[in-house]
Amino acid sequence: MTDRRFVFRWDVDHRVCITDGLPKIRAVCRDFGVANTFFVNMGRSTNLREWLGKGMTRSRAKLADREAVHLIRKTGWPRFVLESALARPVGLNFVTVLQEMQREGHELGLHGGMDHVVWSRRFHELDEEVLQADVNESYAHFLRHLGRPAGFSSPGFYSDERVMRLLDRLGFLYNGDGIGGEPRRATATGQPLRHWTIPVTLSGPRTIPFLEYHGAKRTPEADVLRQLEEHLEAHELVVLYGHPCYEGVHEALLRKVFAAVLEGGFRFVTMQAVAEQLQSAAVAR
Numbered sequence: 001m002t003d004r005r006f007v008f009r010w011d012v013d014h015r016v017c018i019t020d021g022l023p024k025i026r027a028v029c030r031d032f033g034v035a036n037t038f039f040v041n042m043g044r045s046t047n048l049r050e051w052l053g054k055g056m057t058r059s060r061a062k063l064a065d066r067e068a069v070h071l072i073r074k075t076g077w078p079r080f081v082l083e084s085a086l087a088r089p090v091g092l093n094f095v096t097v098l099q100e101m102q103r104e105g106h107e108l109g110l111h112g113g114m115d116h117v118v119w120s121r122r123f124h125e126l127d128e129e130v131l132q133a134d135v136n137e138s139y140a141h142f143l144r145h146l147g148r149p150a151g152f153s154s155p156g157f158y159s160d161e162r163v164m165r166l167l168d169r170l171g172f173l174y175n176g177d178g179i180g181g182e183p184r185r186a187t188a189t190g191q192p193l194r195h196w197t198i199p200v201t202l203s204g205p206r207t208i209p210f211l212e213y214h215g216a217k218r219t220p221e222a223d224v225l226r227q228l229e230e231h232l233e234a235h236e237l238v239v240l241y242g243h244p245c246y247e248g249v250h251e252a253l254l255r256k257v258f259a260a261v262l263e264g265g266f267r268f269v270t271m272q273a274v275a276e277q278l279q280s281a282a283v284a285r
Contacts, residue, residue: 006232006266007239007274009037009176009200011153013116014045014245018094021244024251026104032258034268035105038244039153039176040098040146042091042138043114089114095145102146107270109151109176113138116155123158132166139170150272151176151198157207161188168193174275176241179203183237183278196275201239202231209242211253221253225260232264237274 010025012018022038029036091098102108112119113134118126126134142149152167153176164186167175175186178199185192204213214224232238238261247254261268 004266005237005269006261007271009241010244012038012040015090017244021248025248028254037107037271039109039111040091041111041116042141043089045116107272110142110149111153112155120156128162164188174198196278200241211247
């Protein structure tokens with residue numbers, strides 16, 4: 001019998017992900033008896049300097065976007081401005097909540113460095129030394145409070161061989177920096193590395209999460225579930241991703257997604273479990 005596996009991976013970018021989204025996601029997971037994977041931003045999610053520069057122009061453009069839901073719409077203007085001004089760290093301010101999630105069986109991984117917005121907007125401008133110091137600091141905080149992470153995901157899927165080499169040096173088991181295709185060895189300069197790349201299999205365009213994209217497009221719920229079921233029928237491993245501040249808040253739809261996954265004969269697994277199975281198979285060969 002085919003082992004059909006489903007991963008729901010969440011990028012915990014912002015404080016509102018933890019305050020508004022995670023309680024609902026955790027409740028749904030408890031009710032269904034499943035575990036998910038959460039990549040946690042240990043640093044800040046917004047900062048006033050970035051937003052008052054080109055960020056304000058970007059925000060206007062994104063607010064007009066009909067394919068994605070901008071953070072301002074997810075948080076509301078007052079909270080967005082407050083968090084931009086205070087620039088408080090995300091994961092570091094909610095260590096107790098995150099430790100509770102680990103005890104519930106969820107996997108926690110690392111999401112970028114200490115400044116999510118800089119990584120998302122100016123990744124390719126960052127010197128390798130700056131990038132390495134940023135990830136090293138975030139990794140050290142995670143290690144001290146939450147233990148050694150198996151997985152890493154880059155903000156906005158912005159990644160390159162510098163990140164791949166760094167993840168290998170730090171001993172990560174896998175990265176989630178890909179959309180489409182099968183799990184594979186991470187590479188740098190054409191050479192395989194020790195860790196794996198496990199891509200998202202179902203998303204909207206431009207790396208927009210599948211459910212968020214259809215929410216922005218106001219796709220009828222029945223059509224969203226039909227597209228999900230078609231994807232499930234065509235795959236044995238499905239990786240869906242989202243942000244707790246959007247998909248997590250829409251609890252009723254999330255419950256229908258979980259139900260469709262289980263009815264399709266899939267079992268929920270974490271990304272770490274997928275990576276460990278890949279590693280075991282590679283060793284056996």
